[in-house]
Amino acid sequence: MKKILNEPFAYVDEMLDGLCAAHPEYYRKLGETGRAIARAAKPTPGKVGIVSGGGSGHLPVFTGYVGKGLLDACAIGDVFSSPSADQMAEAIRAADAGGGVLLLFGNYGGDVMNFEMAAEMVDMEDIRTATVLVADDVASAGPGERHRRRGVAGLVYAYKLAGAKAEAMASLDEVAAVARKAVDSCRSIGVALTPCTVPAAGRPTFEIGAGEMEFGMGIHGEPGVRRGPIRPADEIAEEMVTVLTKDMPLQPGDRVSVLVNSLGATPPEELYIVYRYVSRRLAAMGVSTVMPLVGRYATSMEMAGMSLTICRLDDELEALLKAPCDCAFWRV
Amino acid sequence: MKKILNEPFAYVDEMLDGLCAAHPEYYRKLGETGRAIARAAKPTPGKVGIVSGGGSGHLPVFTGYVGKGLLDACAIGDVFSSPSADQMAEAIRAADAGGGVLLLFGNYGGDVMNFEMAAEMVDMEDIRTATVLVADDVASAGPGERHRRRGVAGLVYAYKLAGAKAEAMASLDEVAAVARKAVDSCRSIGVALTPCTVPAAGRPTFEIGAGEMEFGMGIHGEPGVRRGPIRPADEIAEEMVTVLTKDMPLQPGDRVSVLVNSLGATPPEELYIVYRYVSRRLAAMGVSTVMPLVGRYATSMEMAGMSLTICRLDDELEALLKAPCDCAFWRV
């Protein structure tokens, strides 16, 4: 994997410098650590803040989604490493406008620990927080252990839906309830074709044969459910839909949004080929697709592969999904 | 290069099926060939139409940019191959709303020939056309032979600026004049780190060593100006700015927009590292940067590498750049 960078250890800080320089209308770097980013605009008094965070290397996740109708602030770690509890606390303080702050992030050990610690820190400063973990990757644990699943592209729906709810001046409990509903309604599964390289490590996250793919692999190279020869797009899509709808059965008449997401190198052309199959397949099940998302929404730098997320909608979630949002990477 | 696809020969048609299925609010497939895409909305009577086209494999270029404030219709060829003159003529007919049609596309032999032929075809049907070629790649010919240069990411500015002018109900001559001014104001240079694979060919477009990059290489693998070891991001950025501003000198007080564009696999993290340097470098020259674009605007599937485009602005171009536009890949 070839990269355009300077000093590997400066990767994240230089990236954030560039991000904030390119989009000062969206992003504001917070003083102390330089690893917390808030919306450029001051928070609306009383609005519930939404904070996320995690390791770098997943743009637009996490930082990119700071913006109206989405996140209020974000803590950013090194590539694939949790930010520190202090950085999270700083993001939480920036997001607090008196209405409390929802901590909404992916279910990874380090992030969970640090957000817990950060919540304790700001609790002493009388900032109320609620925590919702995104755990949508069906490959990472069985249906009986959903709380152990990793968070992947489902983050995008969680941000969007909770973000829209917060923008409507709902209370912390209400925003957290929508976030929980979003998490309960999302299922994701990925397929990896090539690894990526963490700049500071300088070697690929895993090895895989030239003609192979790994079904269910995690975005940091966590082992998946099966490795085998690369199969045709339609077969991959079919297996993905089957796995997701087995975990979350859909009935005729159901409405869903789907996210066909590239892990990085896989181009949109291929995503559209997959979307074509998925949308027909869902239609054949009597399920209608609303506001599909196709593109690079949650990535692992230059990793090749894609993921499919199905988000089941009810009237409330559909309205929240279609509500406006605005960041440098996504506008509705 | 690993790909998620079905039959390689179905790549483009399946991609277009998916694109139109995912975004029916933006894209409408025209009947006869299935290789011409128009805006979903009927054209405004009297508005000048803008048509582009070229080979597939460059999303969002070309088809993705069909949308309000951008293109009206597009003809799409096989991967890296010109569409046929008939397909172009079909796109031109769809874009015509009585005000004439601007043919705005990159300077590649096949596309030029076929658009010429298409223009002759629709001329017999009394559709007035004007042609502006985008030729922004400084690596592809010297300053004395600008008309021989290839068109690369500068297409994006040409679409945006001419598209905004057309939306303001300007005449064909006026829209063509803005397009020409856009082309005259844009310079691009790219660096390639890895090749990509044309699905039907099944082999990489070129070979390159594990630690090498090629400065000035074209988006289809056309030879560049120099091959050598991969250098730090800042040095690459420095050389790019130097080459571009040598070709189009900038004065203190000048305003530009810049596009830091990924060729596909190169992630936005790296683009922001480069943007960080470019924006500082221009600021040090007394040049101010307006509405920078950082992302995947003109790609070559899974190719790794990036390009830098500088677009010099005057009051008119700046206003047109900031005018609204809306397609599935870009909204202003």
Added chain:
Amino acid sequence: MPEGLTAATLQGGLRLICLQMEASAAELNELDGALGDGDLGITMVRGCRTIEAEIDTYPDDVGMVLLKCAQAFTRTSGSTFGTLLATGLMSAAKATKGRSEVPWRELPDLLGQALDAMTKRGKAQLGDKTVLDAVEAVRAAASQSGDPGAMLQGSRAGVAQVMDRMRNLPARQGRARIFGDKSVGRDDPGMVVLQRIVEALSG
């Protein structure tokens, strides 16, 4: 035997060419694959199949038949060769529109006009090692005689000659130009198409 090219003769020739292109497709793809995108055989087969599918409905008008042939290529191909071929055919179609027979002696002029149109379209020159050089060889041979058999014999020799002469030059046009010196020692694929067409017609 008629004094010139009739729509019927033309259709007979087209059938022979179509057969030949099916047979030569793999060879042409391979030649073009070495120096380009490998679609030259596909381009020819797609155009020819469209012609074959419609040929029975072609009118008794040389110009209209040529126009239909041109359209068979503009509809099915955006590749350089298809577009140039269509350009040449279109030029000849305009000059012969409404005529059911075209005297053989007009052939060199028709070819010359087609060559001009193709040159204008492709912005290449004679000597650039493209199909243009082969077309010029056919035109030159055709101007040596008023008899179609002799024209074809001369064309065969003329095309072979110009190919020999150019083989060791580098390509200067199209995708092959990118390969630069790799093209030295190789025949230009577009010239090979013309060679196969002449061969097919001369039986």
Added chain:
Amino acid sequence: MPEGLTAATLQGGLRLICLQMEASAAELNELDGALGDGDLGITMVRGCRTIEAEIDTYPDDVGMVLLKCAQAFTRTSGSTFGTLLATGLMSAAKATKGRSEVPWRELPDLLGQALDAMTKRGKAQLGDKTVLDAVEAVRAAASQSGDPGAMLQGSRAGVAQVMDRMRNLPARQGRARIFGDKSVGRDDPGMVVLQRIVEALSG
């Protein structure tokens, strides 16, 4: 010699630990690199350097010194080990806040509370082959005697023992779990940190 742990004794110990971590950084990075992201040495060095930079300004309050140490890690690291260490230190800080001396016999309880906090934070269990098992070994050794020297001797032996016992088990927590069987036969890097700390303190 005082009857317990004073802020001054603690500072002396911290200086020894900081020195040791500089010396062990490469070893720790390498151990963590084989089964994780290779940042364990970096985590320790960053935290320790922050401590060293501030240590002269630390107040005469055991709890406050421990809190400062905890903050040195929450500020500089988001890695598991840094966060767990901070969690343990924070727990001890709360229990000793405002005191300039803490009797040695309270140490086992403080370590037990720290262990509880770390267990709750990391959701791992004793026996999972993590730093927790080493902390437990230190706690057990400290409860065998009221004398700091004997405590350290016991800890050295106890940590070595538990490491021997766990070496051939697979990792069950953190990134190392992903490597599964590759972790069999290898010491847990987090336990090695505790081993180096005990060694540094026992001189």
